[in-house]
Amino acid sequence: MGTMTRGIMVFLLMVLLGHAAYAGVSWYVTAGGLDTNDCLTPATPCTTIQSAIGKASGGDTVYVATGTYTGTGEEVVRLDKDIRLSAGWNPGFVSQTGRSVLDGESSRRGLTASGVTASVERIVARNGWAYGLGGGGVLVFGGSLVLDDSLIEYNQSGGVRTLGSGTVSVNRSVVHHNVGSGIDNLQGTAIMSHCIVAANDGPGITNVDHQIILTSCTVNNNRGPGVSNSGTVRLDHSTVSFNQSGVFNFTGIVTIDGSTIHANGPFSGGVLNLSGNGRIGTVTLLNSTISGNTSQGSGAGVFNSGMLVANNITVSGNSAGYDGGGIYLNFNPGFTSLTLRNSIVAGNSGGSGPDCAGGFQTYASAGHNLLGTLQGCPIVAAATDLVQIDSALDPLQDNGGPTLTHAPLPGSPAIDAGSQDLPGSGGDACEAADQRGVGRPQGSACDIGAYEANAVMS
Numbered sequence: 001m002g003t004m005t006r007g008i009m010v011f012l013l014m015v016l017l018g019h020a021a022y023a024g025v026s027w028y029v030t031a032g033g034l035d036t037n038d039c040l041t042p043a044t045p046c047t048t049i050q051s052a053i054g055k056a057s058g059g060d061t062v063y064v065a066t067g068t069y070t071g072t073g074e075e076v077v078r079l080d081k082d083i084r085l086s087a088g089w090n091p092g093f094v095s096q097t098g099r100s101v102l103d104g105e106s107s108r109r110g111l112t113a114s115g116v117t118a119s120v121e122r123i124v125a126r127n128g129w130a131y132g133l134g135g136g137g138v139l140v141f142g143g144s145l146v147l148d149d150s151l152i153e154y155n156q157s158g159g160v161r162t163l164g165s166g167t168v169s170v171n172r173s174v175v176h177h178n179v180g181s182g183i184d185n186l187q188g189t190a191i192m193s194h195c196i197v198a199a200n201d202g203p204g205i206t207n208v209d210h211q212i213i214l215t216s217c218t219v220n221n222n223r224g225p226g227v228s229n230s231g232t233v234r235l236d237h238s239t240v241s242f243n244q245s246g247v248f249n250f251t252g253i254v255t256i257d258g259s260t261i262h263a264n265g266p267f268s269g270g271v272l273n274l275s276g277n278g279r280i281g282t283v284t285l286l287n288s289t290i291s292g293n294t295s296q297g298s299g300a301g302v303f304n305s306g307m308l309v310a311n312n313i314t315v316s317g318n319s320a321g322y323d324g325g326g327i328y329l330n331f332n333p334g335f336t337s338l339t340l341r342n343s344i345v346a347g348n349s350g351g352s353g354p355d356c357a358g359g360f361q362t363y364a365s366a367g368h369n370l371l372g373t374l375q376g377c378p379i380v381a382a383a384t385d386l387v388q389i390d391s392a393l394d395p396l397q398d399n400g401g402p403t404l405t406h407a408p409l410p411g412s413p414a415i416d417a418g419s420q421d422l423p424g425s426g427g428d429a430c431e432a433a434d435q436r437g438v439g440r441p442q443g444s445a446c447d448i449g450a451y452e453a454n455a456v457m458s
Contacts, residue, residue, distance in 0.1 A: 024059035027052040031067030042093040058082040065089050066098035075109040076102040079118045088122030104128030112139045119146040128155035135161030140168045162188030181206040203228045235259045237402045246270040251279035257286040260403040265294030271302045275335040281306030287435040290315045291396045299328030309339045312431045314449040316347040325350030329358030338363040342418045342430045344449040346372025346391035368419045370448045401436025405451045418446035
């Protein structure tokens with residue numbers, strides 16, 4: 001087990017244990033308190049969060065009432081102890097239904113966590129500005145931070161940044177309307193769950209040579225790629241949509257499972273996979289839908305100049321200005337490769353190769369694919385493939401499950417046309433369940449594409 005994997009497992013264990021690890025002294029803060037108080041009761045609170053942190057010790061909890069809090073130094077709040085910051089309480093500290101605002105007043109960062117193991121819940125980090133290290137909303141510099149049920153918004157220098165091998169877990173939170181990347185993982189690990197990263201004036205998420213895991217997240221409407229990666233990224237049951245480009249991978253490793261990449265463009269479409277500097281960009285697509293993306297150039301659904309491995313994906317409704325509306329396989333000897341099985345590539349548009357295109361090299365299908373047209377396509381069909389045929393798919397819509405999908409219409413040739421091998425058994429087999437989590441097969445064999453028909457999801 002690698003060092004990175006062990007570190008993530010320890011961090012996830014800390015998250016699962018939750019706030020039980022904080023069993024020390026309780027401290028209280030309200031906007032109307034006094035820093036000369038002892039801050040030990042709701043009736044005698046501090047007025048600044050930093051004053052309460054100064055009195056606290058490792059393992060303590062600082063409770064913060066709703067209101068707006070400002071600072072005088074480089075940040076409104078600096079966590080330099082292993083504490084829990086529990087915000088959003090009513091003034092009597094009886095109910096926790098709101099959020100507490102850390103207002104950087106366009107002159108300082110909202111929150112810095114430096115070399116600690118801490119948790120923060122129900123804050124709004126707003127109007128932050130950070131010179132040098134960046135992270136106008138939140139900076140995690142070494143250590144680990146759990147950030148729950150919070151808003152990171154309207155900050156300069158990005159929303160959340162990790163440096164110094166820091167680890168941040170962002171859960172049930174929204175990172176939006178920041179200038180720069182919403183999440184900027186430069187030297188650490190980011191684990192994100194049930195989050196929204198939206199409308200940032202830059203990439204939604206930037207990952208440089210490190211690791212990000214997204215589960216049940218939405219990354220949309222960012223001015224740049226939804227996800228920009230040169231490290232390792234995994235997207236599970238997530239949506240990347242309406243960004244200027246979807247997932248941009250340069251020499252990194254990306255796994256997209258049970259997710260939908262749609263309506264991105266017009267710069268590089270849904271998924272762009274590039275190699276360079278002697279490194280091969282690698283993208284693995286499983287049980288995912290690539291739909292409705294546009295590109296001014298080639299490869300609106302997927303542009304591949306590295307290693308592309310795909311099983312049970314649906315690539316449909318994408319439109320390129322040049323060739324390869326669905327998939328474009330860039331001629332890059334020694335770098336570009338394709339493993340495509342049990343997948344639909346049909347109903348796309350773009351130049352002389354509407355569904356797939358590429359030049360000077362051919363790629364053997366791994367079998368059981370539905371390829372709408374082979375016009376201009378460098379994929380050599382296998383005997384088990386269906387070619388030159390209408391896939392007969394419904395429009396992209398909510399068919400149950402956490403993400404949008406294309407369901408095969410009754411009578412679609414994709415139904416029961418996948419591999420006969422036991423789903424989930426590896427090799428040429430279909431994935432064990434479809435994009436929505438429906439088990440395969442529902443019929444005599446699994447279906448081609450991300451959706452398994454003949455099952456009703458509520």
